Amino acid sequence: MLRHLGYVAIARSLDISTGQTCRLRHATPERLRALIEANLVNLRRVLEFNAANAIWLYRISSDLVPFASHPVNQLAWWDEFGALLADIGAYVRRHRMRVSMHPGQFTVLNSLSPAVVRAAIDEVVWHARLLDALGVDTTAKIVIHVGGLVDGREPAIARFVATVRDLPDAVRRRLIVENDERLFTAEDVLEVSRATGLPVVFDWLHHRANPGTARTPADIRRVVTRCFATWGPADGVPKIHLSSQARGARPGRHADWVRVTDLLVFLAVAPRRTFDCMIEAKEKELALFRLRRDLARHDVRERGARPAAGRSSASRAAERRPVSPAPRPERGRVSAA
DNA sequence: AAACGTCAAGTTCCG
DNA sequence: CGGAACTTGACGTTT
Numbered sequence: 001m002l003r004h005l006g007y008v009a010i011a012r013s014l015d016i017s018t019g020q021t022c023r024l025r026h027a028t029p030e031r032l033r034a035l036i037e038a039n040l041v042n043l044r045r046v047l048e049f050n051a052a053n054a055i056w057l058y059r060i061s062s063d064l065v066p067f068a069s070h071p072v073n074q075l076a077w078w079d080e081f082g083a084l085l086a087d088i089g090a091y092v093r094r095h096r097m098r099v100s101m102h103p104g105q106f107t108v109l110n111s112l113s114p115a116v117v118r119a120a121i122d123e124v125v126w127h128a129r130l131l132d133a134l135g136v137d138t139t140a141k142i143v144i145h146v147g148g149l150v151d152g153r154e155p156a157i158a159r160f161v162a163t164v165r166d167l168p169d170a171v172r173r174r175l176i177v178e179n180d181e182r183l184f185t186a187e188d189v190l191e192v193s194r195a196t197g198l199p200v201v202f203d204w205l206h207h208r209a210n211p212g213t214a215r216t217p218a219d220i221r222r223v224v225t226r227c228f229a230t231w232g233p234a235d236g237v238p239k240i241h242l243s244s245q246a247r248g249a250r251p252g253r254h255a256d257w258v259r260v261t262d263l264l265v266f267l268a269v270a271p272r273r274t275f276d277c278m279i280e281a282k283e284k285e286l287a288l289f290r291l292r293r294d295l296a297r298h299d300v301r302e303r304g305a306r307p308a309a310g311r312s313s314a315s316r317a318a319e320r321r322p323v324s325p326a327p328r329p330e331r332g333r334v335s336a337a
Numbered sequence: 338a339a340a341c342g343t344c345a346a347g348t349t350c351c352g
Numbered sequence: 353c354g355g356a357a358c359t360t361g362a363c364g365t366t367t
Contacts, residue, residue, distance in 0.1 A: 020363090105358070
């Protein structure tokens with residue numbers, strides 16, 4: 001049963017960014033400080049928008065803190081902006097929102113290169129530090145992939161497992177592992193989960209692109225049931241990723257919107273257990289709204305539905321991006337130095 | 338003001 | 353073996 005629908009990072013309705021950055025050669029402590037603050041202020045606005053639209057699941061951008069794991073950024077940002085972060089976290093808790101993060105493709109915990117592994121560790125560590133600074137519990141997760149497959153499945157998995165085992169508890173207990181569209185199937189990731197204890201986030205599009213041996217509805221149900229079983233009480237309800245195949249593109253490529261059929265087909269094979277569903281689509285929350293509308297036409301609703309918080313639907317409508325392009329607002333934007 | 342080339346990072350696969 | 357693709361917005365220089 002579906003609890004919450006969520007979306008990733010950008011609220012297209014708002015014309016603000018939580019991922020303002022700068023070029024490495026322009027990075028100075030002052031510049032980074034200004035960018036981080038602006039991104040945090042905008043994150044707070046996005047969360048308010050979410051609450052006003054009854055969206056209780058949201059993935060925070062990894063661009064929130066520019067160069068967070070790069071030596072150019074020596075700021076103790078978790079400290080400097082501790083009050084603001086705590087305030088944002090309190091807002092999340094007050095509205096019983098669930099937030100997550102997903103480090104980029106460069107985060108390869110199972111790389112053959114020690115330097116790459118070191119960088120990947122730094123990356124998951126800062127993501128965990130951010131969620132810790134918000135003061136959110138361990139249902140707020142960090143999504144990672146198993147990584148590369150250079151020297152074969154077993155050694156690649158073994159390196160991943162060894163690296164994860166040595167991570168600090170505070171980091172490891174936030175990690176979840178996702179099946180990908182080419183290299184590691186859901187069954188592979190279940191093996192990783194057995195060895196690490198990490199929950200498995202099941203990506204439905206990736207599974208269809210890379211199903212391994214789990215192809216029939218009965219097989220799929222078994223695999224999803226096993227993925228869901230990897231989520232313990234401290235992890236919150238299981239989560240899946242949902243997107244639709246972009247037409248004419250390579251398998252696994254996200255479409256701009258989500259076709260309702262893709263979720264309906266999943267619901268038909270899904271075990272009877274409550275789960276959250278993260279939408280990965282270019283049209284972001286607009287795809288969520290459209291999916292919600294389409295689901296309602298099939299009499300499917302989010303089980304965790306609660307009334308939108310904080311504002312009237314009129315002020316909500318006013319905040320949505322108008323049909324015609326609007327000028328960029330100055331507020332919340334770091335002006336070009 | 339708009340357009341467009343470029344941007345921290347890795348790995349895979351194509352040509 | 354070199355380079356594009358992945359996926360993608362935002363920066364910042366140029367027009």
